[in-house]
Amino acid sequence: xxxxxxxxxxxxxxxxxxxxxxxxxxxxxxxxxxxxxxxxxxxxxxxxxxxxxxxxxxxxxxxxxxxxxxxxxxxxxxxxxxxxxxxxxxxxxxxxxxxxxxxxxxxxxxxxxxxxxxx
Amino acid sequence: xxxxxxxxxxxxxxxxxxxxxxxxxxxxxxxxxxxxxxxxxxxxxxxxxxxxxxxxxxxxxxxxxxxxxxxxxxxxxxxxxxxxxxxxxxxxxxxxxxxxxxxxxxx
Numbered sequence: 001x002x003x004x005x006x007x008x009x010x011x012x013x014x015x016x017x018x019x020x021x022x023x024x025x026x027x028x029x030x031x032x033x034x035x036x037x038x039x040x041x042x043x044x045x046x047x048x049x050x051x052x053x054x055x056x057x058x059x060x061x062x063x064x065x066x067x068x069x070x071x072x073x074x075x076x077x078x079x080x081x082x083x084x085x086x087x088x089x090x091x092x093x094x095x096x097x098x099x100x101x102x103x104x105x106x107x108x109x110x111x112x113x114x115x116x117x118x119x
Numbered sequence: 120x121x122x123x124x125x126x127x128x129x130x131x132x133x134x135x136x137x138x139x140x141x142x143x144x145x146x147x148x149x150x151x152x153x154x155x156x157x158x159x160x161x162x163x164x165x166x167x168x169x170x171x172x173x174x175x176x177x178x179x180x181x182x183x184x185x186x187x188x189x190x191x192x193x194x195x196x197x198x199x200x201x202x203x204x205x206x207x208x209x210x211x212x213x214x215x216x217x218x219x220x221x222x223x224x225x226x
Contacts, residue, residue: 047214103172
């Protein structure tokens with residue numbers, strides 16, 4: 001079964017750091033670009049970051065550039081999001097999602113992990 | 120950045136109704152337009168990719184159309200399980216922007 005499972009969320013103080021993980025199974029992880037998408041409470045979806053299958057190309061939203069870093073370990077079938085200098089506005093459910101095919105649609109999503117930034 | 124604007128933001132409909140949701144891009148995105156369904160407390164699910172291609176396992180009552188800047192998601196006969204929020208997304212370029220969402224509620 002194709003599956004993505006996020007972990008690492010929690011409560012962190014403003015200015016703090018957190019690393020999210022996304023464990024993939026059921027497909028050839030190294031062949032798939034991967035993404036992070038977040039959703040603040042009661043709000044819509046916001047794309048955060050994308051990484052190519054090999055890990056050589058990364059892209060980040062302006063709202064997180066310089067603070068968040070997407071990475072992957074293909075030997076462990078795991079995607080990461082290192083989040084530094086966290087702000088109140090980073091509070092959200094964070095989803096990992098797979099790029100599916102030529103049109104780059106996000107075809108597989110994890111269940112999400114909640115990140116709360118608060119003092 | 121490409122802005123995605125959905126209309127309406129919400130709608131009320133009855134089971135069996137035909138429902139149409141519009142999505143407009145601020146510049147040309149060819150057919151790099153996807154639609155997602157999200158229910159409360161759950162992750163989004165892909166419905167339509169490349170403007171009009173139905174994702175595996177999605178019921179045929181869902182359809183998409185459009186190109187360049189104007190796109191539409193249609194539900195031909197609304198079912199009880201279709202009450203949810205729907206998002207469009209462009210994957211023509213980064214950032215991979217989403218529309219603000221359309222909430223479909225029970226009339």
